[in-house]
Amino acid sequence: MLNPKDKIDLNKLPSHVAIIMDGNGRWAKTKGKPRVFGHKSGVTSVREVTEVAAELGIQYLTLYAFSTENWSRPTLEVSALMTLLVETVKRELSSLNKNNIKLQAIGDLSKLPEKTRKTLLEGIAQTNENTRMTLILALNYSSRWEIVEASKKIAQQVIKGNLLIENINEEVFSDNLTTKDIPDPELMIRTSGEHRISNYLLWQAAYSELYFTSVLWPDFRKDHFYEAILDFQGRERRFGKTSEQLGLTKSNP
Numbered sequence: 001m002l003n004p005k006d007k008i009d010l011n012k013l014p015s016h017v018a019i020i021m022d023g024n025g026r027w028a029k030t031k032g033k034p035r036v037f038g039h040k041s042g043v044t045s046v047r048e049v050t051e052v053a054a055e056l057g058i059q060y061l062t063l064y065a066f067s068t069e070n071w072s073r074p075t076l077e078v079s080a081l082m083t084l085l086v087e088t089v090k091r092e093l094s095s096l097n098k099n100n101i102k103l104q105a106i107g108d109l110s111k112l113p114e115k116t117r118k119t120l121l122e123g124i125a126q127t128n129e130n131t132r133m134t135l136i137l138a139l140n141y142s143s144r145w146e147i148v149e150a151s152k153k154i155a156q157q158v159i160k161g162n163l164l165i166e167n168i169n170e171e172v173f174s175d176n177l178t179t180k181d182i183p184d185p186e187l188m189i190r191t192s193g194e195h196r197i198s199n200y201l202l203w204q205a206a207y208s209e210l211y212f213t214s215v216l217w218p219d220f221r222k223d224h225f226y227e228a229i230l231d232f233q234g235r236e237r238r239f240g241k242t243s244e245q246l247g248l249t250k251s252n253p
């Protein structure tokens with residue numbers, strides 16, 4: 001019997017997968033451990049999905065690592081997450097370079113603790129030439145923040161006389177988002193059984209296929225990722241058109 005990986009059609013891969021890594025706290029609770037233990041264990045899953053994405057040939061992988069709303073968590077948890085980020089970026093840097101993976105970040109990085117910001121920017125600079133895949137960390141990110149920022153940037157261009165209002169279109173708007181030059185995610189995965197997008201890539205996910213799994217993030221392994229991709233490959237993506245227009249009739253799937 002074929003394992004999930006062998007069933008994947010490499011010619012029908014999503015070029016961008018976005019993941020909401022959820023359930024670390026609940027996973028830790030089931031083990032009678034503090035929430036931070038769940039976050040630390042979640043790093044293994046981060047490594048697994050990064051490996052799978054690179055091996056398969058997915059070009060962009062975006063992980064929701066810290067939302068603007070996450071600042072309201074207990075101070076200890078927030079600082080543990082920031083430390084974990086620093087440690088992980090430092091530890092994984094040589095592996096990212098060895099595997100030709102570029103690190104990038106989206107979000108308001110100016111509000112991150114100095115050490116976190118510095119390590120992250122160093123990681124981004126030191127992997128800048130890599131071309132196989134881009135791993136994007138969404139940090140202090142929220143879509144509404146991003147959309148408001150894009151609106152301000154566009155307004156400034158209009159005020160300066162560099163842009164006419166009638167020329168503002170979807171392309172101009174996309175070019176002013178933090179994801180400029182990154183294709184929209186075709187597949188968005190959320191773990192832990194929650195069925196929400198939680199302020200994540202709202203503009204970019206307009207046509208994303210959504211995949212929800214009850215698996216808690218620290219338990220998410222390669223096979224779970226393969227299953228998500230297989231599920232994606234079984235879907236009919238119509239972008240508002242009919243199956244017939246796309247030549248996707250039952251006899252021609």
Ligand code: FPP
Nearest residue numbers: 021022023024025026039042043065085088
């Ligand atoms: C959500 O689980 C998870 C987070 C807010 C943080 C995710 C962080 C990591 C996996 C580790 C660091 C990542 C990188 C890229 C170095 P939750 O705490 O909301 O879980 P719960 O819903 O069960 O409480």
